[in-house]
Amino acid sequence: MPNVKVIYPGTFDPLTNGHLDLIARGAKIVDELVVAILRNSDKGEPLFTVAERLEMISAEIQGYKNVSVTTFDGLLVDFARAQGAKAVLRGIRALTDYEYEFPMAMMNRKLDPNLETLFMMPTEQYTYVSSRLIKGVFKLGGDVTELVPPLVMERMKKKGQRKI
Numbered sequence: 001m002p003n004v005k006v007i008y009p010g011t012f013d014p015l016t017n018g019h020l021d022l023i024a025r026g027a028k029i030v031d032e033l034v035v036a037i038l039r040n041s042d043k044g045e046p047l048f049t050v051a052e053r054l055e056m057i058s059a060e061i062q063g064y065k066n067v068s069v070t071t072f073d074g075l076l077v078d079f080a081r082a083q084g085a086k087a088v089l090r091g092i093r094a095l096t097d098y099e100y101e102f103p104m105a106m107m108n109r110k111l112d113p114n115l116e117t118l119f120m121m122p123t124e125q126y127t128y129v130s131s132r133l134i135k136g137v138f139k140l141g142g143d144v145t146e147l148v149p150p151l152v153m154e155r156m157k158k159k160g161q162r163k164i
């Protein structure tokens with residue numbers, strides 16, 4: 001049987017329980033899952049540095065034998081090819097995610113017809129959770145404790161609400 005390696009790319013700023021849920025689901029169906037943090041994101045000033053995100057994700061995936069984390073920049077298809085990955089995993093929560101994901105998946109297919117995109121849905125509990133929303137709510141003093149891993153919550157508190 002061939003080894004099925006899949007990349008789970010994203011910004012992960014910060015890692016949420018929705019991301020962790022997707023990692024758990026992905027890890028069950030592929031041989032190797034590589035969480036890949038985009039280094040050259042154009043999403044503006046990040047909350048956590050790439051190194052901090054890498055460290056937090058590393059800690060959270062300790063329990064998985066077939067999950068690793070790394071960083072990448074440039075085109076996702078180039079990174080996936082260099083890794084020998086067959087597919088990219090992306091989480092899809094609502095219809096609006098589809099509108100964002102569809103052109104990316106099609107563009108990636110155009111760039112590399114051999115690379116597939118797999119979509120998985122997180123548990124209903126986290127269908128509304130996004131890194132952007134987490135940061136926005138936390139900044140305004142809202143409680144997001146149940147939506148991110150305890151380690152991420154602790155680090156967010158250390159950063160302080162004003163910085164976000």
Ligand code: PNS
Pocket residue numbers: 009010011012038074075076077103104105107108
């Ligand atoms: O978590 P995000 O920010 O929604 O993830 C977006 C990501 C990292 C998957 C996407 O921006 C990406 O793949 N960037 C790498 C550059 C690239 O390959 N662009 C062409 C894809 S359309």
